[in-house]
Amino acid sequence: MSDAKYFQRGKIHELRTELNSEKKDKQHSKKKIVLKKIVANMTMGNDMSPLFQDNEARHSGYVNTYVYEGNDAAxxxxxxxxxxIRTMGYINVDKIVDALVDPLRHCLRDQDPYVRKTAAITVAKLYMHDKELVVANAVAALTEISERSxxxxxxxxxxxxxxLxxxxxxCSEWGQTYILEALMAFVPQEFGDAETLCERVAPRLQHANSSVVLTAAKVIMYLMNYMTKEEDINNMCKKLSPPLVTLLSSGPxxxxxxLRNILLIIQKRPEVLRNDIKVFFCKYNDPIYVKLAKxxxxxxxxxxxxxxxxxxxLKEYATEIDVxxxxxxxxxxxxxAVKIESTAxxxxxxxxxxxxxxVNYVVQEAIVVIKDIFRKYPNQYESIIGTLCENLDNLDEPEAKAAMIWIIGQYADRIENSDELLDDFLFTFLEEPVxxxxxxxxxxxxxxIKRPTAGQELVPKVLKWATEDVDNPDLRDRGYIYWRIWGKHDEFYINFTFVKAVVLSDKPHIxxxxxxxxxxxxxxxxxxxxSLASIYHKAPQxxxxxxxxxxxxPSPVLNNRHPGQRQNLDSNFGDLLSGSIGTFESNPYNVNAVNFNDHIVENLLLDL
Incomplete structure (x- = not known):
């Protein structure tokens, strides 16, 4: 049967009588019909608010009927x-208002213009019921417009x-997230602005919702760039540590x-979490992705x-099962060992x-890192080369092979059979990775160079392969360079001083x-x-x-400790980042800054 029959103007007292009827109605079918009539009247613009002052209408069973209306928003x-959205906007009941927030947020971004228009009007209606809720949604909408425009x-x-x-x-937890996100649009212009705002945002770090905590941390990290006193910066870093540690007690x-966000934070502010390293020790039941991040x-x-x-x-972890x-x-x-010399x-x-x-993969990883240790600390740990050479047969990964070959070549004069070891590797030269x-x-x-007699037969063979039998341009170019520094193509007339200067030059400090x-x-x-960018560690664009x-x-109080922070950016933003342009209004793209003073949100905030 069609629902058109419900769209008839009903009197408040008649509907109240039907709603409060004492007749047995286990399935609530009759009262559902009354509720449909009420909804129909609200859709036609009739004021049904007196009905919601009755206790019976506030019963959770009937409220759930209205909340179900939110499903229609999808x-x-x-x-x-x-x-x-329009119907729910007319219902002045706390549970209905709370249930309206998420559907309304989605409808503000709807693809259909009529839905977006209705949602925008509903935001204004929502202001009559809950001013603070409107602020959060208005800020969310303006932030979304700014991001997409x-x-x-x-x-x-x-x-x-x-x-704000x-x-x-x-505000609800999600409303707080939107407002905190909007604060990223504030650029401190006076000394003390960043410090003041940071102190007011800091209590959000204690919130139970992880999104609120991370967004508050983002705002604080951002504002620290505009702080001038080291003492204030250090105090903020101390306040950041406990909330970030607390997040590690959540689900994986x-x-x-x-963890991915913490990795960014400690690169910029190493003093954050400096004394909390134990919380990052891996637990036996941590998923692998958490362990690797820790x-x-x-x-x-x-x-x-x-x-x-x-x-x-680390020694304990190296004996576990997960490869x-x-x-x-x-x-x-x-x-x-490379980072801290005292522990090498x-x-x-x-x-x-x-x-x-x-263990094959353990040995190969060890050889890879020992190569770097040799470079970092020359002439200190060469005594272990013999142990490394005992494991040549276990090398089947390109990085490990390349590392071991580097060690053999670098210490060819100390390894008695270095020519034989290299000859064994050369047996499969053409099949090896680049x-x-x-x-x-x-x-x-x-x-x-180090043992001319031992290497005089190997060099011509390798140079011929590198310049004639391979297609990789890097390998061929290096082969031709080595040919040229020998002088003539078919003869090995060597200026050892020149060759050593080229081949055995000092390595960059590792x-x-x-x-x-x-x-x-x-x-x-x-x-x-x-955001996803902080998880991928890639710029969102x-x-x-x-x-x-x-x-x-740029700002008069922008902290310039890192002068390189404005270099190497897209040249289109060069003028803007150079400091010669102080506001968005004058940038090359003619970007218009939205000032809240010109918008309804200003009036909303004044009423708080």
Whole structure:
């Protein structure tokens, strides 16, 4: 039967009588009919609010009937979606208002213009019921417009920012997230602005919702760029530590998100979590993705004070079952030796113990990192080369082969049978990956320089393969370079002084700083904490179409400790980032800054 019959103007007292009827109605069928009549009257614009002052109408069973209306906000028919939102907007009941928030938020972004128009009007209606709720949704809408528009950018001043912070206490957890996100549009212009706002945002770090905590951390990390006193910055760093630690007691998914964000934070502010390294020790039941994320943070937080604890943990991890975890643990031991010189001896001992296990993938990872240790500390640990050479038969991975070949070539004069070892590797030269071929080519030349008699037969053979039998341009170019420094193509007239200067030149100083993220990218990702960009560690414009890049806007109080932070960005933003342009309004793209003073949200905030 059609529902058209319900669309008749009903009198309040008649509907109240039917609603409060005492007749037995176990299935509530009669009262559902009355509720349909009420909804129909509200859809026609009749004021039904007196009915909701009755206790019976507030009964959860009937409220659930109205809440069900929110499901229609996802209906394929745009007319149904719009009607659902408009109907719920007329109901002044707390549970209905709460249930309206999520459907309304989705409808504000709906593809259909009629739905968006209805949702915008409903936001205004919602203001009559819950002013604070409207603020959060209005801010969310304006932030969304700013993110998606090519010529509109959100801009806040200190007065409006303070009003938004004041509204946080009255908002739901998701409303707080939207307001905190909007605060990223505030650019401090006066000394003390950033410090004041940080202090007011800091209580959000204690929130139970992880999204609120991470977004608050993002705002604080952003505002610290505009602080001038080291004392204030250090105090904020101390306040960030406990909430981030608390996130690690959540489920593995939340832990992983937190760990990926923490990895960014400690690269910019190492003092955060410096004394909390134990919370990153891996648990037996941690998923592998959590373990690997913790390992990286452990390495970065390691210092001369806690290195013994870290090394002990890494040695234990290197004996576990999961291959990926073991590999990363072994590699971390080697990186630790390079990072902290005082622990190099202990790290070498630990690696030798692991090599003695004869576990194939453990041995290969150990050889890879020992190569870096040899480069970092020349003429200190060559006594272990014999142990490494005992495991040549276990090498079947390109990186491990290349590392071992480098060691043989670099210390060809100390390894008695270095020519035989290289000859064995050369047996499969043409079938090897390029990185192994490059290593073999250079190692053979080094052998000839250090032991001319032993290497004189190998060099011509390798150079011929590299220049005539392979297609890789890098390998061929290196082969031709080696031919040229010998003089004539068919003769080996060698100026040893010149050859040594080229082939045996000093290597670049090896450090673990190469593991650090490029400063400009790091600064941008810190502006995207709690988003996918902070998990992927990639700028959002690389995987989200038309995403706007974020950067630190010039200001009289912008902290310039990192002068490189504005370099190497897209040249289109060069003028803007140079400091010669102070506001969005005058940038090359003619971006219009949206000022809350010109919008309804200003009036809403004044009423709070």
């Amino acid at each position: 209906d394929p028919n745009p007319l149904i979606r719009a009607l659902a 090519d010529n509109i950018s959100l801009k806040l001043n200190m007065t409006i920012s303070n009003k 912070v004041a509204a946080l206490n009255e 998914e939340v832990q992983y998100v937190a 390992l990286e943070i452990m390495f970065r937080l390691a210092n001369a004070v806690n290195v013994d604890q870290v090394l002990s943990e 990926d975890f073991v590999r990363k643990s072994v590699r971390s031991i080697g990186r630790l 001896d202990r790290c070498i001992s630990a690696l030798l113990e692991l090599i003695q296990t004869k 990185e192994v071929q490059l290593s073999l080519l250079t190692a053979t030349v080094k052998l000839f 450090t673990t700083e190469s593991d650090n993220m490029e400063p400009v990218l790091l600064d941008e990702l810190l502006l995207h904490i709690s 690389t995987f989200i179409h038309h995403s706007k890049p974020r950067f630190l806007t």
